[in-house]
Amino acid sequence: MEMKVVKHTLYTVISIVVAALILLILPYLGISAFIISFLLSVYIWVTLAVSWNILSGYTGYFSFGHTAFFGSGAFASAVTDFYFDIPYFITIPIAGAVTTGMAAGLGIVTFRLRRLRGQLFALTTVVLTSVSSIVVINNWGDGIVMHSVKAFWPFISIPHIFYTLALILCIASISISIALYRSRLGLNLFAIRDDEEAAEAIGINSFKHKMIAFCISSMLVGFAGAVFGGWLKYVWPETVFSLNYSLFPILMTILGGMGTWIGPILGGVILTTIFQIVAGGEAILNNIILGSLLVVVMIFLPRGIFNLALTGYRRVRTPLRHPP
Amino acid sequence: MSLLKLSNVTKSFGGLKAVNNVSLEIQPNVILGLIGPNGSGKTTLVNLITGFYRPDSGDIFFKGERITGLKPYHIANRGVVRTFQLTRVFKQLTVMQNLMTALNSHRDFDQEKVSEILTMMGLQGKEQTLAQNLSYGEQKLLEIGRALMKNPDMLILDEPASGISPTIITRLSQVIIDLKRLGKTILVIEHNLRVISNICDTVVVLNHGEKIAEGSFSEISTNQKVISAYIGE
Numbered sequence: 089m090e091m092k093v094v095k096h097t098l099y100t101v102i103s104i105v106v107a108a109l110i111l112l113i114l115p116y117l118g119i120s121a122f123i124i125s126f127l128l129s130v131y132i133w134v135t136l137a138v139s140w141n142i143l144s145g146y147t148g149y150f151s152f153g154h155t156a157f158f159g160s161g162a163f164a165s166a167v168t169d170f171y172f173d174i175p176y177f178i179t180i181p182i183a184g185a186v187t188t189g190m191a192a193g194l195g196i197v198t199f200r201l202r203r204l205r206g207q208l209f210a211l212t213t214v215v216l217t218s219v220s221s222i223v224v225i226n227n228w229g230d231g232i233v234m235h236s237v238k239a240f241w242p243f244i245s246i247p248h249i250f251y252t253l254a255l256i257l258c259i260a261s262i263s264i265s266i267a268l269y270r271s272r273l274g275l276n277l278f279a280i281r282d283d284e285e286a287a288e289a290i291g292i293n294s295f296k297h298k299m300i301a302f303c304i305s306s307m308l309v310g311f312a313g314a315v316f317g318g319w320l321k322y323v324w325p326e327t328v329f330s331l332n333y334s335l336f337p338i339l340m341t342i343l344g345g346m347g348t349w350i351g352p353i354l355g356g357v358i359l360t361t362i363f364q365i366v367a368g369g370e371a372i373l374n375n376i377i378l379g380s381l382l383v384v385v386m387i388f389l390p391r392g393i394f395n396l397a398l399t400g401y402r403r404v405r406t407p408l409r410h411p412p
Numbered sequence: 413m414s415l416l417k418l419s420n421v422t423k424s425f426g427g428l429k430a431v432n433n434v435s436l437e438i439q440p441n442v443i444l445g446l447i448g449p450n451g452s453g454k455t456t457l458v459n460l461i462t463g464f465y466r467p468d469s470g471d472i473f474f475k476g477e478r479i480t481g482l483k484p485y486h487i488a489n490r491g492v493v494r495t496f497q498l499t500r501v502f503k504q505l506t507v508m509q510n511l512m513t514a515l516n517s518h519r520d521f522d523q524e525k526v527s528e529i530l531t532m533m534g535l536q537g538k539e540q541t542l543a544q545n546l547s548y549g550e551q552k553l554l555e556i557g558r559a560l561m562k563n564p565d566m567l568i569l570d571e572p573a574s575g576i577s578p579t580i581i582t583r584l585s586q587v588i589i590d591l592k593r594l595g596k597t598i599l600v601i602e603h604n605l606r607v608i609s610n611i612c613d614t615v616v617v618l619n620h621g622e623k624i625a626e627g628s629f630s631e632i633s634t635n636q637k638v639i640s641a642y643i644g645e
Contacts, residue, residue: 291488
């Protein structure tokens with residue numbers, strides 16, 4: 089049993105490292121700037137979906153606050169870069185710290201109150217999105233133009249830097265998600281998702297666990313916001329506080345398989361590709377696709393592609409003991 | 413010294429006194445039955461003991477330490493673990509994962525203990541079955557097994573025999589008696605008086621939130637107040 093777990097973990101680590109290395113050298117193999125830009129966008133969306141799943145998929149607390157953390161992360165990075173002249177690479181952890189602080193502040197209040205479980209928690213995250221975007225619009229409504237990122241190696245271009253940053257962030261998010269999924273902490277989060285009171289009745293501190301999940305999730309989104317802002321260079325409230333950053337990760341995770349570590353990756357890759365191919369990145373068409381897909385997925389695929397495939401695989405593998 | 417002591421505990425919801433000035437002592441290594449008509453305050457009392465409700469007045473002591481107002485997980489980690497009236501297993505987790513949630517860390521995993529609990533509950537061979545795919549009776553047993561993984565000093569079972577088949581009730585009664593032999597103290601809320609008479613050393617009767625009788629089953633079954641509470645004046 090123990091050996092099996094060690095082998096499984098080893099295979100996962102090797103797979104991640106190999107995939108990361110291949111993706112890391114991809115831009116140097118002469119692929120087009122369009123593909124690099126597309127992959128970068130896949131990494132950002134997968135990071136958002138994976139981080140949403142860490143809170144909402146693992147603990148069952150539905151959040152609509154990704155927009156707040158994404159936008160705040162982008163602006164935290166832009167403000168510290170523009171006003172304080174802090175090097176861009178240092179603004180990324182600052183952005184993560186700011187969004188972690190926001191999550192901790194909200195979590196301390198909402199996770200302590202039993203009546204704020206479920207739908208009311210979701211509503212508080214909507215309020216957080218509104219409040220944070222209003223604060224930013226009131227202060228930096230015209231947006232902020234960030235200083236140019238200096239390439240620290242002459243042979244790495246600016247797009248390559250952002251590609252690499254987004255890839256590292258994506259791989260880190262996936263690794264954290266898998267580690268949580270297989271850890272004691274993850275098991276406790278699943279227990280909270282299934283029945284929070286029963287989890288507390290056997291000694292699980294649900295407040296602490298939810299805080300950890302919320303802070304990790306928000307920190308990753310903050311990093312993603314900073315990377316995205318640096319890539320755009322011009323950080324504008326309407327761009328980074330778009331509701332899409334809350335809604336798309338939800339759809340991606342549900343489509344792929346909520347509560348599994350692989351689901352948001354599958355959903356993120358599939359949906360970003362669909363958006364790119366069908367809509368060519370057009371925002372209005374994206375929203376139409378989003379709305380239609382949300383309805384279709386909720387009705388026909390509530391457990392997601394991964395869970396559907398897993399059920400199918402188990403059926404095929406299990407011999408038919410009782411012929412129809 | 414008593415293992416659990418309730419001293420003048422009161423809890424009201426609006427104008428309704430769900431538990432009114434209840435004092436109770438439970439000695440170690442006994443099976444205590446808590447009975448009473450519907451709405452008599454039995455589950456509220458359990459919620460007060462396990463930290464799900466905070467008493468308006470009065471105190472609760474466990475092993476001589478005051479546990480009044482502590483969070484449920486603190487109380488569970490001190491050795492008081494409960495099950496619920498309507499079974500509350502972690503449905504999307506397997507039987508084994510359900511048991512594992514009760515451990516403080518993976519290092520506490522003891523295969524021998526797990527096997528023992530699975531055998532005791534009749535769940536051996538179902539370790540990898542999702543809890544939602546178990547029968548209701550098996551879910552009840554799993555919930556008790558999960559509580560036992562915590563190795564509690566005191567186990568509180570809220571209507572363990574409700575909604576399950578006579579065969580599983582027999583198994584359950586035997587499990588509870590075996591637990592006493594293992595040195596556990598058990599508080600059982602139950603409407604099934606046959607189960608109570610078979611397994612309990614002492615029975616406490618609540619009515620309208622007040623304790624109206626305490627004694628052996630034969631004593632309380634002839635108590636006029638108890639008869640009135642169940643049948644009416």
